[in-house]
Each structure stands twice: as structure tokens, then as C-alpha cells.
Amino acid sequence: MAFSAFLMKAYYQNRRVLLIIDEAHLLDSQFLTELRLLSNFEKKGNKLINVFFVGQLELNDLLLRPENKAIRQRITVNYNIPNLTARETADYINYRLTVADAKKKLFKKSALREIYRFSKGNPRLINIIADRALLTGYLNSRHRIKKRTIKECAKELEIVRTRSSSTPQIRSGNVSASDNVSDLEKVSAS
Secondary structure, X not given: OHHHHXXXXXXXXXXXXXXXXXXXXXXXXXXXXXXXXXXXXXXXXXXXXXEEEEEEOHHHHHHHOHHHHHXXXXXXXXXXXXXXXXXXXXXXXXXXXXXXXXXXXXXXXXXXXXXXXXXXXXXHHHHHHHHHHHHHHXXXXXXXXXXXXXXXXXXXXXXXXXXXXXXXXXXXXXXXXXOOOOOEEEEEEO
């Protein structure tokens, strides 16, 4: 009742209500059914809430299950973010360093190319390798990260190519990424 009142108040104030669910690929079918019920909140044919699912590629598999047919039918936009190119990978890393207030370029061009080589442009893998390289550089008092450091980090993370896929797979302590992390998934249900 309180939630319904909140949605009605937002409607009369011409405000949009948005629910963003990150890591949506981890949801189960029962929870998706409960979320689908949110789409029943309407006023004069207008949805009172928009739900955005953000998750890894496994989200597609979850939504394709027969028990999730009803919520799948309510999805209006489905977008897969493709892997970055080599140039975009370098730009992405440099942008993140700029946002972090880095005063100089911390990665040599050869290191950026090596990051791309191992990550294939996957943002999550780029972040993991670059973060590890920055930590390694700091611990070794290196002012610029070289290709050699990226190779060391990749070895520490045990980045391997599986026989069935050319996408890197990471296995290291509590860090894990599956073969299917090559794309992120954004899905909007209204």
C-alpha cells in the first residue's frame, strides 16, 4: 500500500520512478516473477515504474527460461555492450586515470596494447588487469607501467584461454570471471 501510494504521488508530480537492478544475472526466477508484478502498477495506461536490469551475459540465459516468459514479454529494450577495441581500451584506461586525478600517463603504449591483448576489450577484465598492474607498479616503485608488468599480472591472475573459447578466464583467489563475461547486458523492462 505504501509503495503504491509512493508511485501515485510520483505520477501526480510528473516524476518517473526508476528501479535499477545491478548484477541481475544472479537473480532467480521466483524473484523475477515478483519484479514482474511491479509492471502491473499503471495509471491511465502509463507505467508507474520502470525497471532496468543490468548484468552479465548469463542474464539472457535466465530470461530465456520457460518460467520467465511473462517477464521476457514485458522487456522493451535489450542492449549488449560489445567489447572495446584496442583504441577504446587505451582511451578507457586513460579516462579512468584522468577521473582519478592522475597527473601523468601511468601506462606505456605497449602496456595498454598488452592489456587489450589479454582482456580482448572486456571492461571487467581491463579493470582487473589494470588495477593489479597499478598495485604491482606501486609496490615496486615503478612510475610507469610497462608491458612486462602486465604480463606478470596476467600470470599472477592465471589468465588462460580455454579450448572452447578465446575469451580469457581468470582464476585467482577470490577473483573469478567466466567465459561468458565478454559482454555486459542492459535490459529494460517496463
